[in-house]
Amino acid sequence: MSDSEIKAMVADSEPPIFEERAFTTPVKLSEATVAVVSSASLHHAAQEDFAPADVGYRVLKNGNRDYQIGHWSPNFDVLGFATDMNTVIPLDRLDELESQGIVGKVSDIHLSYAGNQFDLSAIRMDSGPAGARLLKEKGVDIVLFTPV
Numbered sequence: 001m002s003d004s005e006i007k008a009m010v011a012d013s014e015p016p017i018f019e020e021r022a023f024t025t026p027v028k029l030s031e032a033t034v035a036v037v038s039s040a041s042l043h044h045a046a047q048e049d050f051a052p053a054d055v056g057y058r059v060l061k062n063g064n065r066d067y068q069i070g071h072w073s074p075n076f077d078v079l080g081f082a083t084d085m086n087t088v089i090p091l092d093r094l095d096e097l098e099s100q101g102i103v104g105k106v107s108d109i110h111l112s113y114a115g116n117q118f119d120l121s122a123i124r125m126d127s128g129p130a131g132a133r134l135l136k137e138k139g140v141d142i143v144l145f146t147p148v
Contacts, residue, residue, distance in 0.1 A: 027104075032141035034097075035107035036060075037131065039115025040081070040088045040148040041070035050114040055122040057131045060110040062091065071148055073116050089146060107140050115148055 026032070041050040043058040050058075050070045060067060067089065069081050080087035089110065097103045111131045113123060135143065 027141040029103055029142070030101055031104040033105045033107050033139050034094055034103050034142045034144060035135050035138075035140040036089050036091065036094070036110040036144050036146055037135075038089050038110070038112045038146045038148065039071075040112060040146070041072075041114040041116070042067045042089060042112035043070055044068070053117065053119075054114050055117060055120075056127050057111045057113045059134070060089075060112055062106060062108050062110060065091065070114065071116060076116075076148060088148060090144070094144070103142075107135070107138065109135070109138055111135065 042060060043049055044060065044064060045066050045068055047058050049068070050056075065085070067085060069078055069088065071078070086092050089112075091106065091110075094103065094106045098106050111134070113127070113131075117123065132143075
């Protein structure tokens, strides 16, 4: 069935009306706390590196920028990260935006997951919501996702 045939079939359909909306009015960017969530398997030197099939996350302290990258893939070039961490986790750029008043505050913590997973269901159903809950508890309003 073609796209035009499907559109013709639903052309007279009334859109659903929802009593509750899934979205809220966001905080103004200039007042928002911003965190980064990366899929680059970043971790601090004192933290355990990501193992294959590790669907957990690591909490990255903003003030301790000794990040190590644990992403392993023949398709990923670590040279960019080795040259400038901002290619993977743009915290210096966020600091600049904070100093200019464009964002309210850079979060004290950020999260990293191992993005090179074959089965993402545990992240989607468990560690992803757990990480979101943690960030929300820490006052984070906006998340900048940096996929690798």
